[in-house]
Amino acid sequence: MSGENLTRLEAIERAENIAVESYQVDLDLLRGAEVFGATTTVNFSATPGYCTFIDAITSSVHSVTLNGVELDPAQVSDGTRIQLDNLDAHNTLTVVAEAKYTNTGEGLHRFVDPVDGEVYLYTQFEVPDSRRMFAVFEQPDLKATFQFTMTAPEKWEVTSNQPTPAPVKHSNGSATWSFAPTPRISSYITALVAGPYDVVRSELTSADGRVIPLGVFCRKSLSEYMDADYVFEKTRQGFEYFESKFDYAYPFDKYDQLFVPEFNAGAMENAGCVTFTEAYVFRSKVTDAIRERRVVTILHELAHMWFGDLVTMRWWNDLWLNESFAEYASTLATAEATEWHEAWTTFAVMEKSWAYRQDQLPSTHPIVADIPDLDAVRVNFDGITYAKGGSVLKQLGAWVGQEQFLAGVGQYFKKHAYGNTELKDLLVELEATSGRDLTTWSKLWLETAGVNTLRPALTTDADGTITAFSIEQTAPADWPTIRPHRMAIGFYNLNAGKLVRDHRVELDVDGVSTEVQELVGLTRPDLILINDDDLAYAKIRLDEASLRVAIANLKDIEDPLARSLVWGSVWDSTRDAETAGRDFIDLVLGNIATETESTVVRTVLGQLLLVASSYVDPATREAQTVRVAD
Template identity: 70%
Template sequence: MPGENLTRVEAQQRRAIVDTHSYEVALDLTRGDEIFGSRTVVRFAATEGADTFIDLISGYVRTITLNGRDIPVSAHVDSRIALNGLASENELIVDADCSYTNTGEGLHRFVDPVDGEVYLYSQFEVPDSRRMFTVFEQPDLKATFQFTVTAPEPWQVVSNSPTPEPKKHGDGTATWRFEPTPRISSYITALIAGPYESTFSELTSASGRVIPLGVYGRKSLWQYLDADYIFDKTREGFAYYEEKFAYPYPFAKYDQLFVPEFNAGAMENAGAVTFTETYVFRSKVTDAVKERRVVTILHELAHMWFGDLVTMKWWNDLWLNESFAEWASTIATAEATEWTAAWTTFNAMEKTWAYRQDQLPSTHPVVAEINDLEDVQVNFDGITYAKGGSVLKQLAAWVGIEQFFAGVAAYFAKHEWGNTEVGDLLAELETTSGRELGTWAKKWLETAGVNTLTPLIEEAPDGTISRFAIVQTAPADYPTIRPHRLGVGFYSLRGDALVRVHRIELDVDGDRTDVPELKGIARPDLVLLNDEDLAYAKIRLDERSLQTAIDHLGAISDPLARSLVWGAAWDQTRDAEASASDYVDLVLRNIGAETESTTVRTTLAQLQLAANSYVSPEKRDATRERVADGLWALAQSAEAGSDSQLQFVTAFASAASTAQQWERVRQVRDGEVTFAGLDIDTDLSWQLLVSLAAGGAVTAAQIDAAQAADNTAKGGEFAAQAKAALPNAEAKSIAWESLVSRDDLPNTIVRAAALGFTQPAGVDVLGEFVPRYFDMLLPVWNSRTYQIAAYLITGLYPAALANVALRDATRAWLAANGEAAPALRRLVNENLAGVERALAVQERDAQ
């Protein structure tokens, strides 16, 4: 990574000199397995006589020509080409060879193990279009992009503009010449090429234009791709956004491509969105995953306006892309699709992520300070996405949803095809709402940390409330006290149900807000602050409410209220204010009644973290056994064929910790024990095999046999995870060497193997690798791409140890490496924070 960074100051200086007009990029994809030809013609204005640079990551530059004069190729150093003595108008031509990657960055090349077919796709956010062509790699230097691509004739070739008819050369190759794009940023340009299968549809935009729609996927997965459903959700999203944004879809077509070995959920390339193949369901998946796919589809569609039409000037305003797409996709899912409980899902998943991220030492304001590209790489986090989306939900409630959408519409109309900063949007919202937003923005967008809201309840002798107040606190490092719009719900037992009997909505500000309206009302069994989840804040349950939750959480009829109570109980546990053992009791007693798939999914993950890392060490073995037994009982009693049945079976397999439990896993996988309505399909069989591997109940040869039977990309990932999960030192060392000493494994295999390596069942062996972990940090950071380095630094950290020795070793490395890259130190600091929190929660649990 050295030499590939770009600072904000450098970007500002370059923008002051350069104004880009157009790119013509010619790519030759017929030069073999490792490199492709890349010839770029860039036309741009500049301050006459000025010097600057342009970006290109290439192992071989043939020629560089600036305004008709040859420049020595030695001008290309460390991913930059120096440009000196610029004219007022310039033409730069660079002819180079670039390299395919297997890291999911730049132009990724994948060979399908099923049929040997080659598939390519680009992934450029944040700074990786320079891996495919010569470019001023920063978002505020927009231009038109015209791609010409030579590739094997049978391939499909897709980019931002509609795919043209290729010119066939008679030698098995052909050339596609695309029309220029509108003025867009380089990171949302795209190229997807290979023998993809495809199907097409169309819709009529609010502008009256017919918009072609396409869905693409690999041949070997095509039978599983439910394109008609994807088209339906896309149409619903188009109609919703075009109405609410009062701006027609801005591009010529809309393709959605499911591509192999993808690092993220999806990427908002203009008119050519790429998705992870996780969203191609070859086996049964939970409703949580199905709903997440819909939210992702609408998230990327929202980006066509938020990010692609109007783009942030620099990455400190990344939230103008991601927070808005997160909020917009959730409200669109709730209001335009059948997934009407999307806000419950948002609370269970996104807010949980946000609250966790906001309590790490790396927390930052929504509008972050981004000094360079390495800063932004680590900033695709729970603040930029989930906290920002939560804050926007509160802002929309505060200014009024109609006024909010009106401000957004004005923002698009004023800044179409341009670049913006936070104040540009707030100015439009102030105009449409009549509210002053500078104070709000300072507290919510420019400061970090999450507030905690606690009910203060005094009770009269007759059982009524004599005083009710809401106490707001802030962490010492981030002491901002913020205004909140929230509800207070009172819930009481009525027969077998816990029902809401009273609710008020109010503004809360300051350290303490008295609520006289609640005086004289009978004290309920459960008091729920932030009822209906308008605010972004951790909430506390008073002692009586917490006991009610432990005994009756499943009896609450409203799924969003249940999610809030689940979240409050988890926050109190993570903050060492409640016992982890009590949290385990709460989950095992109530999760069987939970109906919302994402709530179940999130809560089961938290249950296993509590059992593996949060209960006191002397209770850990017994708790892990009890959790797995409890999940087995829940699986047996779940409705046949239900979503919860599948979740409980897979959670049981993941939690198994004794020989008897692994024998049950084997019996399920082999069909000796069956569950009505549950088929042991390909992916579930693999999940059970990974569990058996973690328990040492299968051999590497058996894993190889399973991979031979499922010789697919997904099978390869599961096999890598299973082998790395084998709980003996030899297997762990083999996995370690393949990940750290070699650099040839593709991104998804790295990710899967790291996940298996740190499986908690093998925790006894992980201690041997602590010194090796810290020895590898600097070499990995300095030699690998960002994405692979991040996978190794976070994925191989032996967090399951959760002990003082790991904490002290991590602190020692940080103390000794104060000059290491800030982004690297951030990743290590976040690892440390998890261990420090676990130790505090263990101490509370031991009391």
């Protein structure tokens, strides 16, 4: 036994030799502030004679019974793993143990509200922390059903992945809740939330006619600030959108959303029992950027019910399949199903800028990362897995066609429901619906790191007529991959005080230079915007004439997404020392006052401060800083 850090090789071997049928987990939450009781019974099959271990991070193990034989806990348990030798074809294991509450947001977290002294519990199991609550084969491809029974104070609200049953009340003021078994799911998306939470309930009708109970939970001392009706409204919009686009009804029996204290992340997609940071319970007025971010997060976790919970990656190297897809799908749903129609603008200026920044650091990695063990997973919840992955999925949608992309996703859900997959399983379905071979595309986009730079190159005659036009592509020396891009080019001209797009062409760009014959013979516009509509993942450049027009007139472009692409382009070229810092300052000070998108304002003002303090010529830095401050 080798501690908490499960390796991929160990997981592969274990999955080849065992298959888990069911867990019954009985939790006693009445043992004080330090520990709780956990009795786990696991039914599983195995290769006869196989020796392995079950994960169980415990404070004490009272008994271990394997196929009716009592094992010595001192001999088989080291506090992290329990050794299981000479297995039968069919096995029943019962572990009686105690485990510790945490206050780090791992396992079963215990919080005491300083306002009223009430105790609140919730679980956080991703990546490998369900083993901190019960004995479990802790890897995503050993799916099983989970049946939880919990004994806790009678006055508490108790919820898990399945609908909450009527409790059996006891004379000492406690009660026991016995939940129905879950569908086959991975251990890391099981959940328990318990305490005197304030709850608002509602329901909706799923696409298959089922009534799905809904709940919004928060601690009592925050309940006056919880705008549950708005959360329900966004949830209903998301349900309708995803069920329609995925052509697959919501796969679980209820949907609770719980805003929990001291949460160490933004949210977690536990099946039917999603937890969120309390930062999303607004106790005062917040910016539109924060309000929109909450909507995207709500829909991100809802998208996970299909991508991650219904169909789960086999091992953590395909974590991007979960997170990139949820990032992409939630932005799409926010833009098309809610009042936040400019979600792709927010995505471009915040998520993509995060991705571009991380993709240019020495720590960058391919979207499909090499994850040899659990420790390696932790460093991959980053801008590559989330933001670059989501960007590349948007690019893939443009590459194969949006309708074909969603049709392939629907087929993927139907074929692999309640199972586990790898990257190739999704690509097979997308190839079938689109007719495009994605083998090379996958290698170039998902299996290599780095970001390309695209810039227009053109010549004109004396009358301003374009005589040649191409897109030039470069790659950094450390990651010299030239990639195919599906992208658009927009021509913008000043007209009646507006900078208006009056021509657009969409094409495949590949190689170091791609001729664009469709633009030859047209009059050169005032501003040329490559990657218009932000289909591609690449840094883009403005030609010098377009930059001058942008500095003077960016505010006159009506489309927020187009504006965000110009903001991002000039920021990138300033960061790369191709554009003078003073030009970026001119762009911002001349155009930011009328910017409509809250996240754009928030992001660009941060970039402005960095440019003024660090990027401009030291000889003029003080004068520029005073100018920005004024």
